[in-house]
Amino acid sequence: MSRYDFKANEHKWQTAWNDSAAFATPTDPQGPKAYVLEMFPYPSGRIHVGHVRVYTLGDVIARYKRARGYNVLHPMGWDAFGLPAENAAIENHVHPAKWTYQNISHMRRQLQSMGLSIDWAREVTTCDPDYYRHEQKMFLDFLKAGLAYRRESWVNWDPVDHTVLANEQVIDGKGWRSGAEVEKRKLNQWFLRITAFGDELLNGLASLPHWPERVRIMQENWIGRSEGARLRFLLSGDTSSKVPEAFAAGIEVFTTRPDTLFGAAFVAIAPNHPLAETLAANDPVLKAFINQCNALGTSEEAIEKAEKKGLKTGLFADHPFIPSARLPVYVANFILMDYGTGAIFGCPAHDQRDLDFARKYDLPVRPVVVPEGTDPTQFTIEDEAYTGPGRLANSEFLDGRDVNDAKREVISRLEQAGQGKTEITYRLRDWGVSRQRYWGCPIPIIHCPDCGPQPVPEADLPVRLPDDVSFDAPGNPLARHPTWKHVPCPNCGKNGERETDTFDTFFESSWYFARYCAPDAEDAFNRAAADYWLPVDQYVGGIEHAVLHLLYSRFFTRALQACGYLGISEPFDGLLTQGMVCHETYRDGDGKWLYPEDVRREGADRFVKISDGSAVSLGRSEKMSKSKKNVVDPQTIIDAYGADTVRLFIVSDSPPERDLDWTDSGIDGAWRYLGRLWRLIEDSQATLPAPGAPMPAELGSDTGAAFELRRTVNKAIRDITDDIERLHFNRMVAHLRELSNAIADLKGDDPATRWARREALETLVRLAAPTIPHICEEMWVLLGHDDMLVGVPWPEADARLVADDTVTIAVQVNGKLRGKLELPLDASREAAEAAALDLDGVKTAMDGKVARKVIVVPNRIVNVVV
Numbered sequence: 001m002s003r004y005d006f007k008a009n010e011h012k013w014q015t016a017w018n019d020s021a022a023f024a025t026p027t028d029p030q031g032p033k034a035y036v037l038e039m040f041p042y043p044s045g046r047i048h049v050g051h052v053r054v055y056t057l058g059d060v061i062a063r064y065k066r067a068r069g070y071n072v073l074h075p076m077g078w079d080a081f082g083l084p085a086e087n088a089a090i091e092n093h094v095h096p097a098k099w100t101y102q103n104i105s106h107m108r109r110q111l112q113s114m115g116l117s118i119d120w121a122r123e124v125t126t127c128d129p130d131y132y133r134h135e136q137k138m139f140l141d142f143l144k145a146g147l148a149y150r151r152e153s154w155v156n157w158d159p160v161d162h163t164v165l166a167n168e169q170v171i172d173g174k175g176w177r178s179g180a181e182v183e184k185r186k187l188n189q190w191f192l193r194i195t196a197f198g199d200e201l202l203n204g205l206a207s208l209p210h211w212p213e214r215v216r217i218m219q220e221n222w223i224g225r226s227e228g229a230r231l232r233f234l235l236s237g238d239t240s241s242k243v244p245e246a247f248a249a250g251i252e253v254f255t256t257r258p259d260t261l262f263g264a265a266f267v268a269i270a271p272n273h274p275l276a277e278t279l280a281a282n283d284p285v286l287k288a289f290i291n292q293c294n295a296l297g298t299s300e301e302a303i304e305k306a307e308k309k310g311l312k313t314g315l316f317a318d319h320p321f322i323p324s325a326r327l328p329v330y331v332a333n334f335i336l337m338d339y340g341t342g343a344i345f346g347c348p349a350h351d352q353r354d355l356d357f358a359r360k361y362d363l364p365v366r367p368v369v370v371p372e373g374t375d376p377t378q379f380t381i382e383d384e385a386y387t388g389p390g391r392l393a394n395s396e397f398l399d400g401r402d403v404n405d406a407k408r409e410v411i412s413r414l415e416q417a418g419q420g421k422t423e424i425t426y427r428l429r430d431w432g433v434s435r436q437r438y439w440g441c442p443i444p445i446i447h448c449p450d451c452g453p454q455p456v457p458e459a460d461l462p463v464r465l466p467d468d469v470s471f472d473a474p475g476n477p478l479a480r481h482p483t484w485k486h487v488p489c490p491n492c493g494k495n496g497e498r499e500t501d502t503f504d505t506f507f508e509s510s511w512y513f514a515r516y517c518a519p520d521a522e523d524a525f526n527r528a529a530a531d532y533w534l535p536v537d538q539y540v541g542g543i544e545h546a547v548l549h550l551l552y553s554r555f556f557t558r559a560l561q562a563c564g565y566l567g568i569s570e571p572f573d574g575l576l577t578q579g580m581v582c583h584e585t586y587r588d589g590d591g592k593w594l595y596p597e598d599v600r601r602e603g604a605d606r607f608v609k610i611s612d613g614s615a616v617s618l619g620r621s622e623k624m625s626k627s628k629k630n631v632v633d634p635q636t637i638i639d640a641y642g643a644d645t646v647r648l649f650i651v652s653d654s655p656p657e658r659d660l661d662w663t664d665s666g667i668d669g670a671w672r673y674l675g676r677l678w679r680l681i682e683d684s685q686a687t688l689p690a691p692g693a694p695m696p697a698e699l700g701s702d703t704g705a706a707f708e709l710r711r712t713v714n715k716a717i718r719d720i721t722d723d724i725e726r727l728h729f730n731r732m733v734a735h736l737r738e739l740s741n742a743i744a745d746l747k748g749d750d751p752a753t754r755w756a757r758r759e760a761l762e763t764l765v766r767l768a769a770p771t772i773p774h775i776c777e778e779m780w781v782l783l784g785h786d787d788m789l790v791g792v793p794w795p796e797a798d799a800r801l802v803a804d805d806t807v808t809i810a811v812q813v814n815g816k817l818r819g820k821l822e823l824p825l826d827a828s829r830e831a832a833e834a835a836a837l838d839l840d841g842v843k844t845a846m847d848g849k850v851a852r853k854v855i856v857v858p859n860r861i862v863n864v865v866v
Contacts, residue, residue, distance in 0.1 A: 004678040006642030010774040014115055022790045023117045026071045034065035035073045035533045037513055039541030039549070042079050043103035047110045049581040049624060049662060050542070052634045056650045057578055057729065058540040059116045063770035064724045066117065067794035073533050074117055075516040077124035078104050081505045083161050083177060085439045090471045096439040097467070100127060110635055114643045115773055117790075122519045126508035131515070132441040133462030134524035135507060140444060140455045141563045147193045150453060154272050154337060155432060157185040162475050163436045164189065166504065169548070184272070184294040189434040190443060190501065194555045198223060198426045200569070201554055210574035212657065215546045219554075222547040224427025228256035229411045230341065231420030233267055233317035236326065241314025244278045251275055251317070254340030254425055258414070259406035260347040262395035263368035264325075265358055267317040268310060268332035270342040276331045279313055286311055286331060293333040308357045309333045317345070320419050321396065332357065338429050348385065355385045368395045369403060431552065433504045436476045438469055440502030448489035448496040457490050463498070476500055509549050510556035513539075513571060524565060531567055539572040546577070576727055579659040583630040585619035593629040621661050632662055644772040645671045651771055652733035673737070674775055677768070680744060681761060681779045687749060688758045691784045696751045705746060706756035712742045713760045714801040720767050721797070733771070739764050758783070763795050811836045812863040813845040821862070829856045836862040 017023065038058040041051055062074040078100075085096035092099070104125065111118070124131055142148035156165040158175035164187065169176040194201075202223045205216045234250040235243045253267065269276050271293035280287040289311045310330035319325035327345065334353055335344060348358035349367040358365055369390045370379045376393035392398040397413075398406045414420030434443070442463040444456035456463055466484040469477035478485065478500040489496040511524075517533040518526030541549075550572070557571040586594040588609055600610050607616040624631045637646055649670040654660050699706060716739040723732035743760045746753060762783055769776040769789050780789040804825060809832070811819045819841035823832060833854045836842060846866050853865040 004675060004775060004778075006644065006674075006774070009778045010113075010115060010643055013774045013777045014112065016777075016788065017115075017117075017790060020788065022788065023066075023072075023074065023119050025073045025075070025119045025122060029071040029532060032070050033073070033533060034062070034070035034538070035536045036062040036065060036538045037073075037075065037516070037536045037540070039539070039545065040077045040079050040509070040512060041107065042082060042084070043100055043107055044084065045103040045106060047107055047634060049632055049634050051111070052114065052646060053581055053650050053656075053660060054540055054542070054578055055111065055114060055116055056647045057576065057656050058538070059114075059118075059647075060651060060724065060729060060770045061538050061540075061727075062117050063773060063790075064794070066790075067766070067770070067792070069793065072117075073122075073516065074119060075122040075124075075519075076111070076116075076118045076120065077122075077512055077516070078126065079505065079509050079512075080104070080125050080127035081440045081502075081508060083163070083437060083439070086437060086471065089439075095467070097127065100439075113635070113638055114647065117773075122516050124512060124515055124519050126441075126505075126512065127439070129462045129464050132508065134515070135441055135503070135511065136444040136456070136461050136463060137458060138511070138524065138560065138563070138565070139503075140458070141565075142192060142559060143455060145559075145563055147196065147559050147562070148190060149193065150188060150190050152186060152188050153191075153432065154184050155187050155189060157183045157187075159183055161437075164432060164434055166432055166506075186272075187434075189432045190445075190499075191430040191432050192555070192559070194431045194552075195426060195428055197555055197558050198225065198428055200558060201428075201551070204554065204570055207570060208573070208575070211572075212543075212575060212577055215543065215550065215575060215577060218546040219551055222428065222551065226256045226425050226427070228254060228423060228425070229258040229407075229414060229420050230254050230423040231258070231320065231414050233320070233327070233345070235329070236316050236318060238314050238316070243315060244275065246278065247275055251343050252341045253343045253345050254423060255345060257347065257350065257407075258410040258420075259392060259395075259398065259403050260350050260368050261319075261321065261345070261410055262392075262398065263347040263349050263366045264319060264327055264345040265348050265354075265363040265365065266330055266346045266361075267327050268330045268335050268344055268346055268357070269313075270335040270337035271331055271333065272337040273331070273335075273342045275343075276313075279315075279331075286313070289331065293331075306333060308353060308360060310357060310361065320414065320417065328363075330357075330361075339427065340425050349381045350385055350387055352385045352387075355381065355383075366394055368393060368398075431504075431555070433507055434501040435504050436479070436501055438465065438471075438477045438502070440505060441507060442478075443499040443501055443503060445499040446487055446489060446496045447499065448492060448494060450494060451489055451491045451496075453499075454489055454491050454496070460490075478502070506549060506552050510552045511560065513553070514557075514560070514566060527567075534566065534568050535571050535573045538574040538576065540576045540578065543577040543579075550575075576656060578656050579654070580623045581660045581662055582621045583624050583632060583662045584621050585628050585630045587617045587619065589614055593627070595629045596632060623659075624662070637667060641667060641671050642674075642774070644674060644775050648673065648733065648772050651729040653730065655730055656727060674772065676744075677740060677764075677779065678775065680740060681765075681782050684757055684761060685782060687754050688761070688783070689751070689754055691758075691762075693755065693758075696755050698752045699755060704752065705748065706750075706752040709742060709746050709756045709760055711801050712739065713756075713763050714797045716767065717763065717795045717797040718802050721794070724770070729771075736764070736768055736771075739767070765789065766792060766795050807859045809859065810861045811839055811842055812861065813842055814865060815863065816845070818842050818845045818864075826859065829858070832856050832858070832862055836864060 036058055038054045062072055066072045080100050085100050088099045089096045139148055156170050158165050158178055158180055160178035160180040161175060165175055170182050173182060174180060175182055202225055205220060230252055232250045232252050235247055237243050271290040276290060280290055310332040313329045313331060315329040316326035317329055319327060346354035346357060348355040348365040350369055365381050367379055367381050370376050370393050371390045389403060392401045392406045398409060411422050442465060444461060444463045446454045446456060448454055466481055469481060471477060485498045485500055487496055487498055513536055514525055514530055514534060518529040553571050557566060558569050560566045561569055586599045588594055598610055599607050599616050601607055607618050609616050622630060649666050653666055716735055719735045720732050746757060765776045765779050777789045806822050807825050809821050809823060810817055811821055819839040821835050823835060833856055842864060849866040851864050851866055855863040
């Protein structure tokens with residue numbers, strides 16, 4: 001018996017698929033389509049196990065859809081701009097473009113070694129001017145449509161990467177790439193008006209039933225639609241403080257809890273509120289406090305974790321309903337300028353941040369909402385604010401009302417007095433797309449001292465990056481380039497300067513999926529191709545992009561629709577967010593992390609260092625990370641076991657949305673299973689009838705082991721088809737194993753058995769092909785076929801053979817399970833009742849009593865009532 005030679009066969013079939021253009025996308029398609037797409041990778045230099053998982057999952061779907069007769073679009077590209085390339089340029093003295101394209105070349109070869117059914121003819125690279133010229137035109141069209149604009153704003157500044165970060169790119173107060181503490185700075189920035197689509201983005205989530213619920217919830221929370229009231233507080237000063245003239249009419253506050261107005265203890269404004277900046281001009285103490293707040297960063301996480309601090313301004317806000325109440329006005333570090341109006345009234349009894357602040361500064365805490373049935377005079381607040389439902393108390397004309405009724409009444413009275421109005425606001429902020437770096441798409445704007453910012457004429461696109469840049473100093477090389485930035489104003493002809501900021505790299509990834517529909521089109525999109533292929537039917541990628549790439553792409557698609565580029569509003573119909581890949585961690589005697597290849601297992605629970613045999617401590621399985629060295633090089637595993645082994649392990653170990661534990665035993669088990677499949681085919685070759693031989697007449701009867709195998713085969717077709725449709729890949733593998741076991745268990749050498757065995761083996765190979773395509777192609781040849789398996793249709797289950805003749809039903813007595821029955825399918829009510837009453841467990845439970853009623857639900861349950 002020969003040993004399966006995976007190295008020769010995987011190379012052989014990858015070459016055959018390539019030579020036959022097996023995965024080419026139909027250029028003039030008709031009929032059903034399946035656009036399958038995995039999030040494209042950043043060309044870091046080497047693929048990692050996370051890449052292997054996401055592209056394997058997508059490939060199983062794409063191969064399955066192709067076999068089902070769909071026109072399949074399954075492309076690949078490179079998210080090629082970004083700071084790592086600049087960092088590599090600085091560290092290795094290599095140009096970012098050279099570093100990027102070298103990495104692309106290496107990673108392309110690695111991905112191709114996985115046997116992915118990719119149409120490589122549609123490959124796109126976002127740092128190619130032929131790609132980014134289109135997004136430069138999109139930006140100019142957004143500018144014309146009012147969807148792009150420039151303004152001065154407070155931004156998140158990464159002091160290590162020397163660039164601005166969007167709010168979504170600040171994680172726990174730190175830059176998403178550098179990990180540095182984010183600071184606040186005021187800069188002129190370009191923005192995309194994502195807030196113009198706030199309601200659409202929120203409401204559109206309901207049209208995405210094939211997205212994970214948690215992703216939709218994350219986006220809903222990020223958009224953060226809030227209904228409330230905008231009200232104006234008149235200001236007054238103490239003996240030493242005067243209200244600045246610009247604020248003589250007061251300041252505006254947005255609140256989602258106008259019902260708690262009678263519990264207000266203070267008013268607080270953001271450190272960057274215009275009133276705070278005005279007061280700080282003549283107050284060095286306040287100015288120093290604002291600087292301290294700016295060092296905190298702008299993310300909600302950073303603000304939430306920081307100690308709540310404030311500084312009195314000497315001003316007071318007049319309560320709109322209590323003439324004698326004057327609320328002290330603070331500048332506070334936990335108020336965000338870009339949410340609401342940048343000012344709040346604090347009700348400590350019913351907001352935890354307000355309560356923490358009030359306790360620190362000894363401010364009154366007055367509960368105005370009490371739980372139902374609670375005596376207001378006995379209800380107090382200690383260390384935890386009350387945020388639950390209830391009725392109003394200590395609130396004059398609101399007393400006794402429920403919260404929603406109180407909100408309506410307060411807003412009504414504010415509107416009547418001209419002091420407020422109903423308002424809807426969002427947590428979502430406009431997307432700042434300016435980045436102070438070189439390796440990104442140039443923003444196509446020329447700044448003229450007389451004309452202001454002017455769009456680059458369309459005929460002059462693309463604005464290309466200059467090659468001759470220096471990274472000897474920190475910051476953006478474009479800003480100090482001696483010639484590139486100096487150009488005439490396209491409006492008046494006077495000397496101007498190019499915009500030296502480049503686009504956020506999420507700009508490129510927000511539309512690449514539409515470019516794949518026709519990557520060689522002269523315009524950004526071929527509308528006919530886009531109308532056919534979009535939206536993406538199945539998108540696969542990480543949960544970490546739930547409120548970054550996925551939200552931006554949804555906005556971008558709407559913006560492109562508004563500007564006439566596309567005819568859809570949602571880019572991705574189906575979404576699969578795969579879990580992380582984890583591995584055990586190891587430490588030596590000094591507590592230093594070790595790579596898995598540095599460790600050897602000795603016995604059941606002893607691990608030693610290979611180099612010196614010293615003891616190694618085994619840690620828990622965690623997400624693979626370079627810092628803890630619990631990483632595995634997938635290329636090494638592919639070289640040692642073959643791509644099919646890795647692909648099989650990836651889909652068989654756990655549901656795709658859950659974390660995957662990478663283990664040597666798992667890989668070894670997948671490899672052994674491939675060997676069993678290979679031997680199963682080889683053992684059967686000599687006894688099988690020729691391909692296409694007619695079915696023996698004796699297989700037409702409904703008895704015998706061969707017929708039962710046929711039933712098992714058709715049930716496997718039904719179940720595995722359903723598994724893939726539901727993305728239950730681990731169940732799919734379990735059903736494949738069950739089928740192969742059933743084939744191995746079939747004994748006999750009569751014509752009916754031989755024919756049933758061939759049918760079963762051919763079906764097994766066809767069902768396994770999306771997952772382990774190389775060995776299946778080779779086994780298809782061993783089974784006597786001349787055509788490539790990649791072109792063979794998916795098997796269809798025979799409805800007659802998957803129908804069950806019997807059914808198991810539960811039998812209850814007074815609602816308690818007392819036994820089960822095996823009955824013919826659709827048995828009569830009388831037969832089911834008689835069989836149920838004859839069960840020993842039922843007789844015991846009835847204890848000689850007479851049944852008052854017998855309820856029969858056909859094919860499901862019998863309930864005896866005594």
